[in-house]
Amino acid sequence: MSQQNLSAFIWSVADLLRGDYKQSDYGKVILPFTVLRRLDCTLEKTKLAVLNAYTEKQAMGINPEPFLIRESHQSFYNTSTLDMNKLIGDQDHIRENLFSYIQTFSPAVRDIFERFEFHTQIDRLHKAGLLYQVTEKFVQIDLHPEAVDNHQMGLVFEELIRKFAEISNETAGEHFTPREVIQLMVNLIFIEDDEVLSKPGVVRTIYDPTAGTGGMLSVAGEYLEEHNPQARLSMFGQELNAESYAICKADMLIKGQDISNIIYGNTLSDDGHTHKRFDYMLSNPPFGVEWKKVEKEVRKEHEQQGENGRFGPGLPRVSDGSMLFLLHLISKMRPKNEGGSRFGIVLNGSPLFTGGAGSGESEIRRYVLEEDLLEAIVALPTDMFYNTGISTYIWIVSNRKPKHRQGKVQLIDASDLWQKMRKSLGSKRKELTLEHIDEITQIFGSFKETEKNGKPISLIFDNTDFGYRSITIERPLRDEYGKIVIVEKGKQKGKQQPDSSLRDTENVPLDEDINTYFKRQVLPHVPDAWVDVEKTKIGYEIPFNRHFYVFQPSRSLEEIDADLMGVTDRIRSMLGELMA
Structure with a gap:
């Protein structure tokens, strides 16, 4: 059975659910049943050997698990005498038997069905008189690995996931990133390593x-499979939403991945992969979501562990936690002497510029740039995601920059590279074609400043171009007679007392001397001013849009006058017709 026919067959189960289930809830039944049937078929040939080993080891008082894993030739097992064929052979007890069957899977698999809250759906289907029909429908398809290999099964499952994400697009954006965005990110993190990744047996x-x-x-796994079938990509992840976690874990199980690498929980407050480091990383954290729920744990780590923890460089404001994920990923990079890492993360516009010098956001940007970790930022078109139409950016971060990129940052404006979707999905109205993805990838790979249609599309900067010194400009306090007030006590005794109401700040580029800037830009306008050097702070911001702004000269007065005359003449003509 082809992938398309298989997906269509599984999707036909929706016809049974129509009326009793909302369309957005179809996935709660179809996804866990697809997983169940796949596992059922996979264990079919080794079932008798597993049952014999289970009975034997239990009688000996030995923990049977390692023996059951060995006999099943899988990373999971089931110790029930039931299977799905036997379930439909006893229609009157199918609910109780199905519960029993699921409970006898190995713990990691049971966890998937528990996170799906599959028991709730079994009860619901039973009450609607649909449980037998749905189970029977799935028994009709052969999902044995010899009939449908892991790769094909993975594609089928992903197609189902996408379909359910699209029909429930009001929440899809929280847990589902558009496939073409992922393909672009994967291209960008792998492109500089194509030679290494093409070696036989690379892991x-x-x-x-x-x-x-x-x-x-x-998608990362598919990329590597396509470029080097002999390569192996070990996948690790963590997810907070229970249903999404179940789907992810099931997807990994179907593809033969180690599902113990997929952890449930909040990454920021409870890192499920402590002390682990990775070659590549990808993330689309929630945009503009506050981190108040985990503030206690995050601040504790920041204050107690400092640079030895994940959040040493600084903390963003509580209203947006996306930069915490940026820091988390940086903490997961392999040391450079062990090969280093590269990752891509999707962020909204605020991490580029929010927060002045000395703020948590600015300090995080400062760390990223001064440590020479930022390779590129790619501006995506608006209306690319299911639950928001805002501007989004892909940051490519690495601690193993190739020599020609060291000390540099590439900004790519891909906001005009899109095509309109035939049908909108929530807020998603635009999409990237394969040609757009290839073009952006080539622009990144070439590392050159380029234009398109007379507008810059790729610009290259020194890291220091984004830094500045925030200087505090003071002016003297004057009494009612206009006389400058002198400080009489304390450390500042004998100096002019500053007037806080006249205090101002100026941002001086890092590569410019403060005194030179002050004499040129400030003193000609306020000759009694001075710089309070003790208040000088270093800040970093990335004013992306400003760099790509192209000035459009105003039309000449003659053109405007001609247009106005034309409009006036048309109005006169229309009035004349009405009065005639």
Whole structure:
């Protein structure tokens, strides 16, 4: 059975659910049943050997698990005498038997069905009189690995995930990243390593701390499979949403990945991969979501562990935690002497510029740039995601920059590279074609400043171009007679007392001397001013749009006058017709 026919067959189950289930809830039944049937078929040939080993080891008082894993030839097992064929042979007890069957899977598999809350759906189907029909429908398809290999099964499962994400697009954006965005990110993190990744038997790790349904990990795996079938990509992830976690874990199980590498929980407050480092990483953290729920744990780590923890460089404001994920990923990079790492993360516009010098956001940007970790930022078109139409940016970060990129940052404006979707999905109205993805990838790979249609599309900067010194400009306090007030006590005794109401700040580029700037830009306008050097702070911001702004000269007065005359003449003509 082809992938398309297989997906269509499974999708036909929706016809049974129509009326009793909302369309957006179809996935709660179809996805866990697809997983169940796949596992059922996979264990079919070794079932008798597993049951014999289970009975034997139990009688000996030995923990049977390692023996059951060995006999099943899989990373999971089931100790029930039931299977799905036997389930439909006893229609009157199918609910109780199905519960029993699921409970006898190995713990990691049971966890998947528990996170799906599959028991709730079994009860619901039973009450609607649909449980037998749905189970029977799935028994009709052969999902044995000899009939449908892991790769094909993975593609089928991903297609189902995408369909359910699209029909429930009001929440899809929280747990589902558009496939073409993932493909672009995967291209960008792998392109400079194509030579290494093409070697036979190469093994690499990839990690997503906001794994959702596992889309980023899956697309990365497909990329490597396509470029080097002999390569192996070990996948790691963590996800907070229970249903998305279940889908991700099921997807990894179907593809033969070690599902113990997929952790449930909040990455920021409870890192499920402590002390682990990875070759590649991808993430699409939630945009503009506050981190108040985990503030206590995050601040504790920041204050107690400092640079030895994940959040040493600084903390962003509580209203937006996306930069915490940026720091988390940086903490997961392999040391440079062990090969280093590269990752891509999707962020909204605020991490580029929010927060002045000395703020948490600015300090995080300062760390990223002064440590020479930022390779590139790619501006995506608006309306690319399911639950927001805002501007988004892909940051490519690495601690093993190639020599020609060291000390540099590439900005790519891909906001005009898109095509309109035939049908909108929530806020998603635009998409990247394969040609757009290839073009952006080539622009990144060439590392050159380029234009398109007379507008810059790729610009290259020194890291220091984004830094500045925030200087405090003071002016003297004057009494009612206009006389300058002198400080009479303390450390500042004998100096002019500053007037806080006249205090101002100026941002001086890092590569410019403060005194030179002050004499040129400030003193000619306020000759009694001075710089309070003790208040000088270093800040970093990346004013992306400003760099790509192209000035459009205003039309001449003659052109405007001609247009106005034309409009006036048309109005006169229309009035004349009305009065005639």
